[in-house]
Amino acid sequence: MSRRKPERLDRLLANLGYGSRKDVGHWVKEGLITVDGRLAKSVSQKVLAETVRVEGEPLDHPDGLTLIYHKPTGSVCSHKEMGVLIYADFPEQWSDRKPPLSSVGRLDKETSGLLVLTDDGHLNHHLTSPKHHISKTYAVRLDSPLSGNEQEIFAGGSLMLEGDEKPCLPAEMRALGERKATLVLHEGRYHQVRRMFAAIGNRVTTLTRTHIGALSLDETNLAPGTYQTIEPEALIKRVSPREEDIH
Numbered sequence: 001m002s003r004r005k006p007e008r009l010d011r012l013l014a015n016l017g018y019g020s021r022k023d024v025g026h027w028v029k030e031g032l033i034t035v036d037g038r039l040a041k042s043v044s045q046k047v048l049a050e051t052v053r054v055e056g057e058p059l060d061h062p063d064g065l066t067l068i069y070h071k072p073t074g075s076v077c078s079h080k081e082m083g084v085l086i087y088a089d090f091p092e093q094w095s096d097r098k099p100p101l102s103s104v105g106r107l108d109k110e111t112s113g114l115l116v117l118t119d120d121g122h123l124n125h126h127l128t129s130p131k132h133h134i135s136k137t138y139a140v141r142l143d144s145p146l147s148g149n150e151q152e153i154f155a156g157g158s159l160m161l162e163g164d165e166k167p168c169l170p171a172e173m174r175a176l177g178e179r180k181a182t183l184v185l186h187e188g189r190y191h192q193v194r195r196m197f198a199a200i201g202n203r204v205t206t207l208t209r210t211h212i213g214a215l216s217l218d219e220t221n222l223a224p225g226t227y228q229t230i231e232p233e234a235l236i237k238r239v240s241p242r243e244e245d246i247h
């Protein structure tokens, strides 16, 4: 989201998570806010985000916020799940932003790996829409040894998961060892990797998302629980497949 139009000072700061509109009123009175280098006069003053300073500091990502994050195991992506939220790894102020910072899809509690968060609805749609062919790659460790037919079953496009109405889209599995594999998915269903292996009688013991499209967790150098901000256009470039990989 780009903030090129002037907007009310209190609304702007409240939407960026600084505090309530009432708080902004106090800060104006205390002389903590400047606009274009001069003390702000009123909360209703229309301002351009780039001209505002709070205690001398420019505003925190006024034009939108997008992150790539290394989700650790043990935290949850949704307020509806029990457990520590991934949002505990980000500045508290970000939890009060509007539009909110949301994860693009989810990783379950026991899954680690690459996750994108954004407040940009278009970016979220771009990354999840099948039209853009952005695959997800997982590193999988299994309870029982691979039996040898998994690759063919997953690639066949007829594997039904319990409770689903349509079979899974073809997915590419590569065995890396007796109990180790990578799996590339072209859709995102609830607990899909775990359910795919369960459907053929195995159990996933460790699961990590290693790639979103062409972007790999390794190349980000992010330790578990850490993140970096990125511009939406730069992210799209990094995740997008090359033409020759689509056709």
Ligand code: URA
Residues within 6 Å of the ligand: 106, 107, 108, 109, 111, 190, 191, 192, 193, 194, 195, 207
């Ligand atoms: N598949 C799963 O089973 N869990 C995830 O978190 C992602 C894909």
